[in-house]
Amino acid sequence: MQQKLSALFVVFATCAWVLLGLVGMIPAGFSVMMFDAPGSEKNIATNVLVYSLLTFPIICGGAVIASWVTLLSKKYGTACLCACLPLVNCASAASALTWIMLVQGGSFRG
DSSP states (O other), X not given: OHHHHHHHHHHHHHHHHHHHXXXXXXXXXXXXXXXXXXXXXXXXXXXHHHHHHHHHHHHHHHHHHXXXXXHHTTOHXXXXXXXXXXXXXXXXXXXXXXXXXXXXXXXXXX
């Protein structure tokens, strides 16, 4: 039972992360423009947001590969954890964007 659920989860996660990784290339390409404001390159929240956006497509691809490799080696729990790896980027980007909006008033320079 655990094998089927893990395989189903990895298949679902693969579809989601491939699609979101491809769509995530668009904001990753434009994320360097967040440094246009003077002093924004010294702001920690802006740096976290930019690096989260830049690495998201790479992490999505890595998570898909890692989850399938671990699933095929019959490590089902590890495969599910690897499939959840891009959620770290989502959480860090969401927290950085929330900090920028609430604390800095929407300004990337702080």
